[in-house]
Amino acid sequence: MAPPKPDRRKFLKLATSAVGGGLGLIVVAPALRLLGEAAGSTTVKTPIDPIDVGAVERFPVDTPIKVTIVAAEVTDAWTSARDVVLGAAWVRRTGDKSFEVFSAVCPHLGCGVDFDGKQFACPCHDSKFALAGAAQPGAVAKRGLDSLEHDVTADGRLRITWARFALDTEEKRPA
Amino acid sequence: MINAFLRTLGWALVFLLVVEAITGTALSAFYAPSATDAWASVAYVQDRATWGWLVRGIHFHAASVIIVISGLHLLQVVLAGTYRKPRHQAWWVGLGLLGIIIAIAITGFVLRWDQAGFWANKVEVGIAGGTPIIGDTVRELALGGNDQGNLTVTRFHMLHVVALPALAAILTVLHVRFARKVGEPRDAAQPLRDLVAMAIAMAAVLTLVVSQHGVDLGPPADPAQAYDARPLWFIRWLFELRHLAGSAEKLAALAAPAVVGGILAALPIVDRSGTPEGRARRWPYVGAATGLFAVIAALTVVSIARDANNDARNKAMAAVDKQAAHARDLASRYGVPATGPLDVYATPPMWRARTIYATRCRDCHDAASDKRKGPIIAPGHGGRAWLEAFLKDPNGATFYGKTKLAKTDNAMKPVELPASEMTDLVEALYAESGAPDVDVAKRDRGRAIFEKACTDCHALGEGVAGTSAPGLGGLGSRDYYTHYIGNPKSAIHMGADSEMPRFDKELTIVERDAMAGYLVWLRSATNSQLDALGPL
Numbered sequence: 130m131a132p133p134k135p136d137r138r139k140f141l142k143l144a145t146s147a148v149g150g151g152l153g154l155i156v157v158a159p160a161l162r163l164l165g166e167a168a169g170s171t172t173v174k175t176p177i178d179p180i181d182v183g184a185v186e187r188f189p190v191d192t193p194i195k196v197t198i199v200a201a202e203v204t205d206a207w208t209s210a211r212d213v214v215l216g217a218a219w220v221r222r223t224g225d226k227s228f229e230v231f232s233a234v235c236p237h238l239g240c241g242v243d244f245d246g247k248q249f250a251c252p253c254h255d256s257k258f259a260l261a262g263a264a265q266p267g268a269v270a271k272r273g274l275d276s277l278e279h280d281v282t283a284d285g286r287l288r289i290t291w292a293r294f295a296l297d298t299e300e301k302r303p304a
Numbered sequence: 305m306i307n308a309f310l311r312t313l314g315w316a317l318v319f320l321l322v323v324e325a326i327t328g329t330a331l332s333a334f335y336a337p338s339a340t341d342a343w344a345s346v347a348y349v350q351d352r353a354t355w356g357w358l359v360r361g362i363h364f365h366a367a368s369v370i371i372v373i374s375g376l377h378l379l380q381v382v383l384a385g386t387y388r389k390p391r392h393q394a395w396w397v398g399l400g401l402l403g404i405i406i407a408i409a410i411t412g413f414v415l416r417w418d419q420a421g422f423w424a425n426k427v428e429v430g431i432a433g434g435t436p437i438i439g440d441t442v443r444e445l446a447l448g449g450n451d452q453g454n455l456t457v458t459r460f461h462m463l464h465v466v467a468l469p470a471l472a473a474i475l476t477v478l479h480v481r482f483a484r485k486v487g488e489p490r491d492a493a494q495p496l497r498d499l500v501a502m503a504i505a506m507a508a509v510l511t512l513v514v515s516q517h518g519v520d521l522g523p524p525a526d527p528a529q530a531y532d533a534r535p536l537w538f539i540r541w542l543f544e545l546r547h548l549a550g551s552a553e554k555l556a557a558l559a560a561p562a563v564v565g566g567i568l569a570a571l572p573i574v575d576r577s578g579t580p581e582g583r584a585r586r587w588p589y590v591g592a593a594t595g596l597f598a599v600i601a602a603l604t605v606v607s608i609a610r611d612a613n614n615d616a617r618n619k620a621m622a623a624v625d626k627q628a629a630h631a632r633d634l635a636s637r638y639g640v641p642a643t644g645p646l647d648v649y650a651t652p653p654m655w656r657a658r659t660i661y662a663t664r665c666r667d668c669h670d671a672a673s674d675k676r677k678g679p680i681i682a683p684g685h686g687g688r689a690w691l692e693a694f695l696k697d698p699n700g701a702t703f704y705g706k707t708k709l710a711k712t713d714n715a716m717k718p719v720e721l722p723a724s725e726m727t728d729l730v731e732a733l734y735a736e737s738g739a740p741d742v743d744v745a746k747r748d749r750g751r752a753i754f755e756k757a758c759t760d761c762h763a764l765g766e767g768v769a770g771t772s773a774p775g776l777g778g779l780g781s782r783d784y785y786t787h788y789i790g791n792p793k794s795a796i797h798m799g800a801d802s803e804m805p806r807f808d809k810e811l812t813i814v815e816r817d818a819m820a821g822y823l824v825w826l827r828s829a830t831n832s833q834l835d836a837l838g839p840l
């Protein structure tokens with residue numbers, strides 16, 4: 130067989146890469162699209178309504194009390210679960226019906242913040258926060274504790290609207 | 305000789321990678337990649353499957369040994385200068401392989417979905433999410449969505465067992481091929497040397513496995529519970545670096561691996577000292593590379609030592625260990641509920657009621673409480689013997705003796721009856737509970753006695769209050785208790801005389817019913833049965 134003419138060789142090369150590339154694309158593209166689905170999709174859905182955390186009397190004035198935030202229903206991709214613990218909040222009663230509520234999620238990298246009797250302290254990287262939530266000097270956290278929206282119902286129950294915020298940023302913005 | 309030793313380390317590595325593949329395959333037959341099942345399946349392997357702890361231990365510790373030997377291997381190559389042409393390709397592939405191996409270890413850590421893995425993952429993904437511009441996308445791709453959940457587990461599972469091992473296998477083959485391309489004289493003793501090295505490596509793995517009884521498994525992941533997350537030991541230096549970097553920590557955590565990798569990768573390019581014999585001119589490179597190692601090692605040691613000396617942390621970790629042991633004990637005994645690993649804490653028998661008892665009832669009703677105000681609640685409560693003792697001495701110390709009521713004229717008078725009539729009356733009251741073992745003849749005689757002796761104050765009809773004392777219809781039944789706990793002050797029960805608070809607001813009907821079920825159980829229970837329920 131005579132060697133193919135230059136034209137023919139060019140064509141063969143082009144055709145091979147076209148067919149091969151196309152085949153590859155057909156296989157790879159759907160897989161990548163499937164994996165890329167994650168970006169921007171809300172796979173874990175938690176309720177946004179206020180969550181009841183108990184009667185007002187439950188909270189002593191001025192001493193922070195940790196409450197767990199329990200969602201009636203959470204869906205996580207293909208499962209749904211009832212009474213799911215979403216996280217925790219520190220509730221400080223400042224008056225008869227006034228409260229200060231902080232998410233117990235550390236604004237640094239998300240560990241659970243403890244209260245050491247005087248101030249809030251994160252065990253992970255030692256950030257300290259004042260009673261009113263401000264980050265103490267020397268804290269690696271870039272902002273103070275995140276306050277959570279809350280209200281007191283007519284029959285005297287405290288409700289908290291749970292939210293998560295972007296970690297490790299100076300301003301508090303929803304995650 | 306240097307070459308022979310190098311090769312030996314290399315083969316020990318290949319051997320351990322095969323060990324990982326084999327143990328990993330076995331473990332994957334047990335692992336359930338979902339947020340609800342992951343911890344449970346790992347706990348099952350660890351605590352219940354035959355030799356599961358051993359296989360899991362080998363799988364975990366072999367990774368550590370692989371990383372140690374890789375470090376030695378790397379150092380060896382640097383010292384010998386064999387990263388230079390013509391082995392530069394083997395060097396680069398080797399570096400890539402080490403990167404992949406570290407990635408496999410990191411992605412494996414989260415799969416157990418315990419507190420340690422979960423929170424370490426949160427921090428790592430948080431750091432990756434701090435990458436400029438593409439950070440958010442990277443985070444979402446890693447998490448499989450907007451938050452840690454099922455798709456996080458499945459994704460890391462895919463990386464750990466399919467994608468990264470496949471890459472590692474390809475790179476291993478390439479690495480070995482590139483390294484061998486440069487011919488070296490065959491030594492008849494080499495195969496034996498290699499085998500001995502493999503045996504030593506395996507001995508190291510087994511020593512770690514046995515000394516730590518496999519590998520730990522913490523309490524199940526709980527987003528609501530504080531956990532002092534630490535990365536695996538071989539990226540500990542990054543953790544420490546972040547700590548030192550203060551506000552620049554994110555940059556440090558992202559940039560440091562790139563810098564280290566970059567320096568190592570650049571060695572064959574910048575080091576132009578030619579053949580392996582040009583040793584004298586190579587010391588700056590050797591110095592830089594070993595210096596890098598020394599810094600990494602020092603950071604690791606400092607970080608681990610600081611934790612070891614942190615009493616607060618040690619105490620917190622001891623508490624975590626205790627919780628882990630409890631959770632795993634429950635998982636072995638009762639299984640993990642399909643609703644998720646955190647529900648394992650609620651699996652002890654009558655957990656809900658006993659928890660309520662411990663928090664709401666104990667102070668006033670437990671024999672061991674020094675604040676007791678009401679009758680003692682203990683096994684046998686409401687049974688025949690208890691009823692008889694109560695009737696004979698209602699204001700005795702174990703009954704209403706500590707109440708205010710006992711000191712008033714309203715207090716119930718002791719019942720004085722001949723022994724046989726007493727047992728009949730007891731049977732009549734006992735029958736109200738709906739217990740199956742009632743002597744009907746006795747009960748009927750007892751009811752007649754009740755009519756004569758008790759109806760001045762009490763009543764026995766269903767839902768009927770007594771004239772001046774509690775109605776006793778349904779006494780000791782589940783419905784009775786549910787209602788009583790809800791409002792002991794209601795007219796049908798103790799009325800205003802009761803010092804016991806209402807629980808119909810504080811406890812849900814489900815909780816009161818659970819409590820009632822527990823009281824019914826207590827009636828025929830013994831102390832040893834109560835103990836056998838185990839800790840909460």
Ligand code: FES
Nearest residue numbers: 235237238251254
């Ligand atoms: S997560 Fe709280 S200080 Fe880092």
